[in-house]
Amino acid sequence: MNINYGKPHPGIRRRYFESGSAVLPDGVQLVGRYESRQASPLPRHRHPGVFEIKYVSQGTLRYRLNGGDIEIHAGELHICRPGEPHGGANNRMPPCLCYWLEVMPERLLPDSETARIFASLPSGKLVPPDRRLAMYFERLFDECASQRPDRLNCIAGWVRLLLVDIGRECRARPVAVPAGQPYSxxxxxxxxxxxxxxxxxxxxxxxxxxxxxxxxxxxxxxxxxxxxxxxxxxxxxxxxxxxxxxxxxxxxxxxxxxxxxxxxxxxxxxxxxxxxxxxxxxxxxxxxxxxxxx
CATH class of the missing domain: 1.10.10.60 (Homeodomain-like)
Structure with missing residues (x-):
């Protein structure tokens, strides 16, 4: 969905690539980067049908998810499930540097264990610091901004690597199956x-x-x-x-x-x-x- 971030400000740098712009492959809705030394608006919103994966590179992001506040520290990765209402605490985005990705794992890795792991993630999953995750986002954003003729394949490749590594991390730290959907x-x-x-x-x-x-x-x-x-x-x-x-x-x-x-x-x-x-x-x-x- 489109979000009203308020008026542009010279102290805030926000850049993102959206699906339909001939930059992103099928299954990737948005790749973005946000850098600011001051707070900016981040109203409550949701993304039907897609996971939002946010990686904080510097600073601390205070987030409101399903009515409660959480903190995402530098190096941590946070996952919002499709349709979950979320936004900045007090509808504000604090000073920080972060990347975010809106993605449909089942499109990029159909019939895979990774897609199944994402489908079973609990609300507000936090993944602990890992330098490898930072490199995925940095390389992914660089590919989006490049003019390489094969960038669609490269972007899809980096997103798949990211999803598989997140899935492996979540599998190593057992993830509860959502209530009402356990296996017999x-x-x-x-x-x-x-x-x-x-x-x-x-x-x-x-x-x-x-x-x-x-x-x-x-x-x-x-x-x-x-x-x-x-x-x-x-x-x-x-x-x-x-x-x-x-x-x-x-x-x-x-x-x-x-x-x-x-x-x-x-x-x-x-x-x-x-x-x-x-x-x-x-x-x-x-x-x-x-x-x-x-």
């Missing part, structure tokens, strides 16, 4: 078995047996509750794990594929591309670039 005990048991054997070539039937239902019954319940077949869900977990293994330069892509129980590196690459939009080698190259920048 049989489905939770199967997911736990999948995570325990994510690097194994364990037959799917043995993993489904953890649900203690007939094969047809657990298959149908799993599909209904997660929106994916058990095999699709299992592959997503394997790819999420592969993102961590690909950070190790001593492991070849073939070694990563075999370590996760794939029958061949070609099949691994096919699944990897379907979920992330990149080949494993291209993803690893981008990670190497990011490591050099940090």
């Amino acid at each position: 005990e049989p489905v939770r048991a199967v997911i736990a078995a999948m995570r325990q054997h994510v690097a194994d070539a364990e037959p799917l039937e043995q993993l489904l047996a953890a649900g203690r239902l007939s094969p047809s019954a657990i298959f149908e319940r799993f599909r209904q509750e997660t929106g994916h077949t058990p095999n699709e869900f299992r592959l997503q977990l394997k790819i999420e794990r592969s993102l961590e293994l690909l950070r190790d330069p001593s492991l070849s892509i073939t070694a990563v594929a075999f370590r996760l129980g794939f029958s061949s590196s070609q099949y691994f690459a096919t699944v990897f591309r379907k979920i992330t939009g990149y080949s494993p080698r291209r993803w690893r190259d981008r990670l190497a670039t990011l490591e050099r920048l940090t």
Whole structure:
């Protein structure tokens, strides 16, 4: 939605790129940067259908979310769920430097574990400081402002990397499933078995047996509750794990594929591309670039 930020002021620098401007790829609604040495208006607003991810680089951002005030300190990242009313405390934006992103993870990473993690995030999720997150936003904003002919692909790539890293951080710090939407005990048991054997070539039937239902019954319940077949869900977990293994330069892509129980590196690459939009080698190259920048 359009927000009335008040009159422009020389002490406030705000720049953003919106969808429809031929700069942003599908699934990214807005990329912005705000820098100010004085307070400015930030009225209560909401973003239907999109997550707002805000990263504070300098200063402290005091935010009002669902009627309560929170503080986002330098280095922290805050996530607003689609449609959540939020704005500055007392409708003011304090002096700070921050970046923000409005995004639909399910568009950029369809049928992925990362998209599912975002869908299950609680209200007002805070992610602790990580220099890598700052680099994502800085590079993302620079790409938006560039005139590179391939900037759409580059922007999509940086956003995907950001979403996957946020998802991994949220997964490492267990996220509660929203009230009224928990998985049933049989489905939770199967997911736990999948995570325990994510690097194994364990037959799917043995993993489904953890649900203690007939094969047809657990298959149908799993599909209904997660929106994916058990095999699709299992592959997503394997790819999420592969993102961590690909950070190790001593492991070849073939070694990563075999370590996760794939029958061949070609099949691994096919699944990897379907979920992330990149080949494993291209993803690893981008990670190497990011490591050099940090």
